[in-house]
Amino acid sequence: MSKLLFHTLNLFIIFSACLNSLSNANSCRSYCGNITIDYPFALQYGCGHPGFRDLLFCINDVLMLHIASGSYKVLNIDYAYQALTLHEPHISTCDTIVLGNKGNGFALESWRAPYMNPAPDNVFMLIGCSPRSPLFQGFPGKHLPCRNVSGMSCEEYYGCPGWDVLGHNKWGGAEFFGSGPPECCAVAYEAIKGINLTKLECEGYSSAYNVAPLKVDGPSEWSYGIRVRYSLQGNDEFCGACEATGGTCGYADDKIRQLCMCGKVNSTSNCDSVGLSSGTRPIAVKMSPGLLMCMLLWITTNMI
Numbered sequence: 001m002s003k004l005l006f007h008t009l010n011l012f013i014i015f016s017a018c019l020n021s022l023s024n025a026n027s028c029r030s031y032c033g034n035i036t037i038d039y040p041f042a043l044q045y046g047c048g049h050p051g052f053r054d055l056l057f058c059i060n061d062v063l064m065l066h067i068a069s070g071s072y073k074v075l076n077i078d079y080a081y082q083a084l085t086l087h088e089p090h091i092s093t094c095d096t097i098v099l100g101n102k103g104n105g106f107a108l109e110s111w112r113a114p115y116m117n118p119a120p121d122n123v124f125m126l127i128g129c130s131p132r133s134p135l136f137q138g139f140p141g142k143h144l145p146c147r148n149v150s151g152m153s154c155e156e157y158y159g160c161p162g163w164d165v166l167g168h169n170k171w172g173g174a175e176f177f178g179s180g181p182p183e184c185c186a187v188a189y190e191a192i193k194g195i196n197l198t199k200l201e202c203e204g205y206s207s208a209y210n211v212a213p214l215k216v217d218g219p220s221e222w223s224y225g226i227r228v229r230y231s232l233q234g235n236d237e238f239c240g241a242c243e244a245t246g247g248t249c250g251y252a253d254d255k256i257r258q259l260c261m262c263g264k265v266n267s268t269s270n271c272d273s274v275g276l277s278s279g280t281r282p283i284a285v286k287m288s289p290g291l292l293m294c295m296l297l298w299i300t301t302n303m304i
């Protein structure tokens, strides 16, 4: 065997051994397209935090989020700000107003509500709601819940080209919806807890958000989509301790209890609490053969 071939072969073995030792580090982390899926989210059953189970799906490299009101495309997960950016085709934008009660709106299963909600600076603009809509009835003192959210208002939204088609203009008001309630009503999610177009008797909706501290002028520069904040409700100590001892965070079959996956064994606390004799300490045990092989091969190659 030529020396060059031997070297190449060695390098290849070193490379795969090192790669293999690294890939054992977190079996739950994954990718969908260019989006990293990490705790508290996961794509595999049993991985991540139970509050975010059965939530994300990767379909042809497109990350989808599925909740009670429907499916949304996930554009981004911001782990630092604990936020997700969602979109769906029936969200009206500045150029297009989508009517016909086709949109998902936004509604969560009640058990999920403690873990995620649209951000307080996300505005939902409800379009073409019936005068009989609960929006205009059920509020204390019959005050309209419609207001400006985070500097975004329907008054500004009416300036968008999408409204021209509907015959709305700054001077004449609405020809399309006639007299009655405003043809657009901006609300924060917090005010009505659940954007259900059927229940609210609205024809369509838009949703936009401000990514602080950028201040944009005008609705043509707003970001259209749904900005959702997520939270772990202070339960994160479990996962912190689990990861610190080399484990990967997941949940049990009851879909409530958190689990720490320590290689071949699952722990209900962290990986330090499981006996060393039963072959645990996943990172230590699983990584060392790989690392050892790396080191051995490195020494061998350098000696030739």
Ligand SMILES: *[C@@H]1O[C@H](CO)[C@@H](O)[C@H](O)[C@H]1NC(C)=O
Pocket (backbone or CB within 6 Å): 034, 035
């Ligand atoms: C992911 O890719 C899309 C285009 O394929 C791009 O618009 C987006 O900015 C990328 N996101 C990240 C986080 O790199």
Ligand SMILES: *[C@@H]1O[C@H](CO)[C@@H](O)[C@H](O)[C@H]1NC(C)=O
Pocket (backbone or CB within 6 Å): 045, 046, 047, 250, 251, 252, 253, 259, 261, 264, 265, 266
């Ligand atoms: C550990 O938990 C995960 C997730 O629930 C499960 O897939 C796996 O089979 C469990 N492993 C053992 C050894 O019980």
Ligand SMILES: *[C@@H]1O[C@H](CO)[C@@H](O)[C@H](O)[C@H]1NC(C)=O
Pocket (backbone or CB within 6 Å): 068, 069, 107, 196, 197, 198, 199
């Ligand atoms: C929306 O409201 C309708 C009518 O009240 C109801 O049948 C439907 O289940 C609601 N959808 C969601 C996701 O809550």
Ligand SMILES: *[C@@H]1O[C@H](CO)[C@@H](O)[C@H](O)[C@H]1NC(C)=O
Pocket (backbone or CB within 6 Å): 146, 147, 148, 151, 153, 155
């Ligand atoms: C919303 O803001 C616009 C301009 O930013 C202002 O003209 C309008 O009066 C505000 N509307 C409400 C209901 O506060």
